[in-house]
Amino acid sequence: MDTDYIIVGGGIVGLSVAWGLLRRGLTVTVLDGDDGSFRASRGNFGLVWVQSKGMKQPRYAEWSQHSAAIWAAFADELGNNTGQTVPLEQKGGYDLHFSEETLEATVAQYEVLKGKLGGNYPYEVLGHNALRKEEPNIGPTVVGAILHHQDGHANPLKLLTALAADVRRLGGRVLTGKTVTEVTKPDAFRVTCADGTAVTSGKVVLSAGLGATQLGPSMGFKAPIRPQRGQVLITEKLPKLINRPSLIARQVDEGGIQIGATNEEVGLDDRVTQPGLSGLAAEAIAAYPALARAQLVRSWGALRVLSPDGLPIYQQSAEMPGAYLVTCHSGITLAAAHARVLPDWLEGTSAAPNLEVFSEDRFAVS
Amino acid sequence: MKTVSPFLELEDAPRVEVSFDGRTLSLPTGANLAASMLAAGIDVFRNTPVSGAPRAPFCMMGACFECLVDIDGITRQACMVEVTEGMLITPPHSAEVRHEPS
Amino acid sequence: MSRRDLVIIGAGPAGMAAAAQAADLGLSVTVLDEQPHAGGQIYRDVDRIAPIRGGILGPDFTHGTTLTAAMRHDAIVHLTGAVVWAIEDQFRISYTRGGRGAQIEADRILLATGALERPMPLPGWTLPGVMTAGAGQILLKQSGILARNAVLVGSGPLLYLIAAQMVRAGTPPVAMVETQSRGDVMRAAPHMGGALRGWRYLAKGLKMLAEITRARVPRYTDATGIAIEGDGKAEAVRFTSKGRSHRIACDTVFLHHGVVPNTQAARSLEVSHRWDAAQHCFVPLADEWGQTDKDGLFIAGDGAGIGGAKAAECAGKLAALEVAHQAGRLPLAERDRFAAAPRAKLESELAARPFLDAAYPPCAEALLPDDKTLICRCEEVTAGDIRGYAKLGCIGPNQTKAFGRAGMGPCQGRYCGLSVTVLLADATGQTADETGYYRIRPPIKPVTLGELAAMDDNTLDAAE
């Protein structure tokens, strides 16, 4: 056997898991696709986010909270190891509202969730004036916001870079430009790539983002995931304009204002469209009118990796024991949990988290 | 102090006043803004938002974005703009117009 | 929103010639160019400038007035100062003009967006006072502004042209620091046959050299170890030539080592490109009429591969003929009959290229700069950073972009893209084609959020 684990897919999810396994002294080989692959890890919004997660499944809310709580230590460790800080700010985040009705309805839902979480859901409602004190540039049509204190944001690209560097430093073997075409288990696992490379291992983690739809079924997974396009905008670098992030806009550590994101069911099309860009720009200006003068310098479309209920999937294959499907929509938020907690589940230690509700059993066979 | 420009102007056209970073410049009306700022002795247009390094026009054809300045509050490429009377020009996103004697 | 038979982006020789040809054949044509006047790079603002500085700039410049004259045609709308920032499928073009966003639809599109100067990352190239030689020429051409103390650095015919124009204007450069060597010229010799067919160019080249020599401009060839020095602005150029090191004081440095296609618009439409080894750059794939692998999308002029102004004019005409044919306005036989003359001219124009490409190769140390040299001016990323990302497994420019931000700034990779491809290919052992290029997306030129938002359907509805 070449290695303890093969990780198929070197995005945020695969690298977080690889890093966690390496830290436990296991040997890991990561196989990642080519320069043009769909990579949500490169196109996301960078929120380390808790509010609104798991409204129907409190365990997901808890899992997100857990990850958010250990994110800073995770980022510090990566920063110390690589000498490159992973910018993270956890001063809370907003859900901005343009109408009293939506604000009240959301608060009602949060109250229910808060009850199920035993009260651990620290949020407050800010009316327009209170919000303006926090965010002097907020627009007049924003009636208020929910400020959730467990929310924050990170630089997801620096996270990706730091993980790529530290996985190597920890002795991980990372092969890029390798598209896995087949996974078999004659005895040990044998993973074969399009260019003929073959690697054998004791266990396999399938964390190939949307690539799991092709490989998953051959490994005994349902892998019922689909792409959902999000268009994202970023402006020129600006002086401080926004203090805390929201789902509408955030100011990144380099200074640009990131604005997102559309939710579009358009298959594997990751292009941007003028109507998409215009709609996002209009919403951002409604929230922060000063943005009307800002120059848009870049935009992109990225494909979310979505399960039918939007929750992560953590599943061991019944057909191929030792093969695991690990995929989620909120890979930035969950990076810390994937790096520091998920390895216990993969290794079956006594500290393994209970991830029952995230198994594929929840999806009916169609 | 009058700055000696490293550039020589062949043409003479009617001039108008504009302000750059608190200084008053007299530039040929209708001329290319970046070119006439250079001729007026402006050697640094901005400092980068990354390291603060000084920058000035590089391509003069709208491709490099080194000539960025704020004109009446909007960041524009000076090499793509014509001089008009009374333009209020600053380096990009300078919080306020600074008045420097030099 | 209006719909036109043909929308042309770029009013240089390719775009202007195409517009006139298409309009003559009865097509409705709109030309969009971000410049305030027709002309493109070579004939910039030619109508106003030809009478003032035609003498300095020469007949190759004043020739442009024939093209601008032919643009004044009832079927042609020329929108000046129109910055195109998005082109979407079949075909919706978004642009900004006078601070407002607008759109136009087209059955067919011709991209005639021309060339950019090849990025020339050398130590100190970001200092104020360092410009491209083309920029120096634009200052002279458009504004009548001349650098008093300029050193020209690099190689290629345009470098001599600009030097000669500076001489004619009475402000010769302080020195020419040339990176090509005798060996390059020897290697180019086998291509002489082709060049002789383009003899006019060579004769012109010799004439320019004579002008430069007569003005006693010192020329240093085979220059290596080039660095621009200065505290906050360019003060001198340091280099070694023929075993001796030099330091030449100056206020201005003009860099040039060739021009390369401006592929931003074509890339944003996912046109396939291939690496052109002779010209050291990517060129879009297009057939003999300039039709790309995207239906209805044409490219002509230097944006399709460097051929120069006269070639651009011919290619523009050819594209217009095929557009008219596809639009059902020109039978096949007629198309071919009309095409014969511009095609023959195009071939003779292109004949000199292999010689020029071989005689004036790009400056080697600017293709693979040392680790400390900045290659991404906007985000201040060095060549060493890119090599480091290659060690982290980055095999393509989109990965280095995510890791290190090269290509993320306002120029959108125009002045670092080729450097990143070449550096990565060198580090990984892949070819440039395998390495690839940035994924270019709208906006291909920045646009304010306010302009974008004003085009939002919901906002528009609400306003009505």
Ligand SMILES: Cc1cc2nc3c(=O)[nH]c(=O)nc-3n(C[C@H](O)[C@H](O)[C@H](O)COP(=O)(O)OP(=O)(O)OC[C@H]3O[C@@H](n4cnc5c(N)ncnc54)[C@H](O)[C@@H]3O)c2cc1C
């Ligand atoms: C617009 C948008 C905004 C988002 N915002 C946030 C946010 O604010 N906060 C948050 O937490 N999350 C956010 N996300 C989600 C987050 O980005 C994803 O959950 C996360 O990036 C998924 O990572 P991944 O590694 O699973 O997938 P990817 O990044 O897609 O990586 C998959 C990798 O697998 C490789 N691969 C695929 N197939 C194969 C194969 N056959 N062989 C080998 N390799 C293969 C690919 O090359 C790729 O590198 C957002 C996503 C989008 C699209």
Ligand SMILES: Cc1cc2nc3c(=O)[nH]c(=O)nc-3n(C[C@H](O)[C@H](O)[C@H](O)COP(=O)(O)OP(=O)(O)OC[C@H]3O[C@@H](n4cnc5c(N)ncnc54)[C@H](O)[C@@H]3O)c2cc1C
């Ligand atoms: C700075 C420079 C100087 C040059 N000088 C000479 C010279 O003196 N002699 C010579 O023989 N050759 C010169 N060249 C080479 C030149 O490329 C060709 O001679 C010729 O101009 C090519 O013609 P074209 O029609 O392909 O493109 P161009 O003449 O380059 O025209 C392209 C036009 O497209 C417009 N454009 C590009 N993108 C957009 C957009 N997004 N929105 C709106 N408009 C856009 C530009 O404003 C430009 O006017 C020069 C090149 C450069 C870059």
Ligand code: FES
């Ligand atoms: S000088 Fe390059 S964009 Fe203006």
